[in-house]
């Protein structure tokens with residue numbers, strides 16, 4: 001790299017550092033001798049929704065809790081809205097909303113009391129009853145937290161994150177344990193926040209959630225960033241045409257890959273196969289003929305582009321957890 005190019009790159013990085021709502025640079029964190037985040041770097045722009053994906057134990061919660069100021073980095077730089085989350089916590093806290101993974105919020109208080117309590121910490125909080133209604137908790141407003149269902153506790157945690165009208169929200173597995181209707185409502189709320197310019201960092205194990213909500217997706221594994229881009233670029237960049245099918249596990253992928261129209265074949269998880277091809281109709285004929293000739297039952301067959309889940313499984317070699 002020439003000296004001029006280096007200077008331009010450094011200037012561009014300085015602008016990005018200034019502009020970004022979140023800056024993570026060379027961030028590392030260990031518990032004892034176990035390094036769970038390893039030189040992680042990424043930016044989140046103002047108004048952007050970034051989804052952090054990764055298998056269990058990848059270091060997502062550690063990263064998010066460090067951004068929230070609950071943990072200190074061992075190494076590296078962390079900036080949230082231009083502030084150091086630990087040393088400038090007092091300045092930062094009123095500007096961010098945090099939806100925690102654990103929901104042990106005051107078991108003896110009612111949902112409304114908890115939300116009113118948090119509303120009291122902010123100068124211009126949202127209307128408590130309107131917010132309870134927005135997250136679908138009006139009927140449970142007088143229910144003590146210990147009696148709320150898992151999904152209702154998540155909704156209350158979401159309301160707590162939003163009550164202070166934050167500029168930036170951290171949502172750690174926001175829809176885990178929610179029923180489909182509550183999940184839809186939560187997605188609508190996230191879209192509404194985005195329309196209002198709120199920056200959102202969410203962690204999720206749900207690939208469709210990431211694909212629907214995120215402007216960009218960051219996949220981390222063993223504490224390292226292994227991919228980061230828009231969902232479209234992540235999925236479009238890989239196998240443009242794929243055939244997926246479900247059949248008994250342990251089929252010989254070398255034989256599948258040897259079908260004339262197949263480019264590559266793999267068993268992405270037990271009994272779930274993926275074949276890349278440039279010619280879907282021909283491959284379908286070859287595949288179904290091959291299966292019929294060997295009396296192999298076929299229980300599902302789909303064609304299309306590679307999904308985020310396919311990419312995730314390939315990059316991390318992990319199962320997706322519900």
Ligand SMILES: Nc1ncnc2c1ncn2[C@@H]1O[C@H](COP(=O)(O)OP(=O)(O)OP(=O)(O)O)[C@@H](O)[C@H]1O
Nearest residue numbers: 031032036054055056057058059060061062063205
């Ligand atoms: N306080 C702690 N002390 C020791 N080890 C910890 C602590 N917190 C987390 N870990 C370990 O650090 C690793 C990363 O955990 P982390 O919770 O950040 O992962 P994650 O990607 O959020 O996982 P999940 O998807 O399961 O929530 C795991 O191996 C976990 O057991």
